[in-house]
Amino acid sequence: TLKISKELLKIFANILWSAENIYITAAGTSFYASLAGKFILTKFLGKYIQAIECSEFKTQLSNSLKKDSVIIAVSQSGETIDTVEAIRWARSYKDVKILTITNVVGSTLTRYSDKVIVTQAGPEIGVAATKTYSTQVLTLALIALEIAKLRKVELESEIEKYERALRSTPQIIENFLDNNIGIIKGIVDTLDKSAQFFFLARGISIATAKEGGLKLKEVACRFIEGYSAAHAKHGPISLVREGFPIVFIAPPDETYQRLIGNIMEFKARGGKIVSL
Template sequence: AYLCTQGGPEIGVAATKSFLTQLVALEMLSFRAAFASGSLSRSEYDRATSEMASLPAKIGSLLGRLERIREIALKYSDRRDAFFLGRGINVATALEGALKLKEISYIHAEGYPAGESKHGPISLVEPGFLCVFVAPKDSSRQRIIGNVMEMKARGAEIFSVLTEGDSELIEVSDEHFEVPESPEYLYPVLCTVPLQALAYYVATYRGLDPDRPRNLAKSVTVL
């Protein structure tokens, strides 16, 4: 059996498009399975699929604001290390952001659960260390603010991907990028877009070709 994402050919070795389309396909599969098992009612299922259908427009709005990511990328393009931190389902988003940055810009980046960051990774933080937080208004938002403050107290520079209008988190972040307010299950998709763009722009500022990262081999065709 297979699940077709209908995403078209993946040209980039870093597989940005295929990550997002697979994420959406698996979410849709999960909703369908939950509905079939009775975990979701018909109205809940219809609402979820309707929200998923809003993703192209929401992603389009993000792409229209990538100049902001370009500015942030220029600021951080000379860094040697970075942490990407998230909670709950956005731990995977943080891992994707770190992977893309290290793959195409050759900056050492680690993705980590924000709740575990004090058990080891925080010992590496010093003034100017870049910490990227995936911190939308979801069920873990209040706890991640505490993680932001822990890193900031040790001199880290904070770049947060957050929900539009989150003034509390904006105030404690050095840089931020806002995504539209959405149901929690949409945030991994929406927050991935600016993180992938960050990696792209950092790579270009460092004079690198993001479509041809060194030492990588994948079963895709690079044209």
């Protein structure tokens, strides 16, 4: 993914910069990656991007999709039928531009696209996709940085700092696993018998909470949901009893202090808190 052509990233950035109406659509893990990517793109683009699940794309836009809209389609395989159908409909309905992010060269989705970025992540073996989320978010972040350069909304030194951070992602993941595998195994042993979980977060991390919940649901076959930590106060918190496990995604960003308040609310209900 880090070997994606700079020229291709610039092409995507220019198309998005000049667009009036932008949509991003996908399914499952790719949709959650799209939510995170939308957050980053919007930060540097300064435009609203509407994220719509591909299965609902035609339903929501049948009377409102405008000519010359730009649609970002995200799919690991490039064969996700709902995503393909959404793009096929958009193509036939209006004169739109399709930008696709996929991992498979020559897939069906690429044949309906104006421009394609291949994430170069290698084959995705498991149904519970492991590389899909991180590589798609990384790709969208790289596009966002090209937009920042075009719009000059960040100092060059800041953009370089962001790029170094993105390019160090593989090493950060490797170091994290090396240093924390024992802690992770201990948490798994503690929560092994729990039948229900919440994954909660704020800001961009809501996408990661949703993806974390999906992954554990797929591999552990238990009822697990990812929510906004603020939204979870309106209904889901009523399910929390003594020992109910709640995983909080808590990076030190602008949402951190408010998230601490949410953690204390769930802790007061007897929730068993795991913070990442």
